[in-house]
Amino acid sequence: MTDILKLQLPGKPQYVSTVRMVIASLANSAGFDVEAIEDMKVAVSEACTNVVCHGTNGDDLYEISCEISDEQFCVSVQDQGEGVDMDQYQAPNLDCPKEGGLGLFIIQTLMDEVEITSEPGRGTKIRMVKYRQE
Numbered sequence: 001m002t003d004i005l006k007l008q009l010p011g012k013p014q015y016v017s018t019v020r021m022v023i024a025s026l027a028n029s030a031g032f033d034v035e036a037i038e039d040m041k042v043a044v045s046e047a048c049t050n051v052v053c054h055g056t057n058g059d060d061l062y063e064i065s066c067e068i069s070d071e072q073f074c075v076s077v078q079d080q081g082e083g084v085d086m087d088q089y090q091a092p093n094l095d096c097p098k099e100g101g102l103g104l105f106i107i108q109t110l111m112d113e114v115e116i117t118s119e120p121g122r123g124t125k126i127r128m129v130k131y132r133q134e
Helices: 013-029 034-055 103-110
Strands: 003-010 061-068 072-078 113-119 123-131
Touching: 003 013, 013 034, 013 061, 013 072, 034 061, 034 072, 034 103, 034 123, 103 113
Parallel strands: none
Antiparallel strands: 003 061, 061 072, 072 123, 113 123
């Protein structure tokens, strides 16, 4: 059985810490270990920060959806912003990192599965999965 929880938040930076606390609480209740919970908190924070910086004007709402099952914890962060052309995305050069641009790399590093869908004019959705480790 899968439990589904959804939150709608204004695209304001002060609510990113609220999302971190919610994710930590849900993941802890679902039995994930401290390391997995920290990974999820950082990844979701990066996704929410991307929404705040690029996907909303501050007043727009975005949605966090959590699907919790016996096998996995799935978090989706979806905005209704301008969207991006993911074909133009370039992974950062880690030998010469610049400020910004590391968020998606961090998310992909910390989570077991990441799917990004975006359509210009229709927003962006980042779906992140952490599998339960036995």
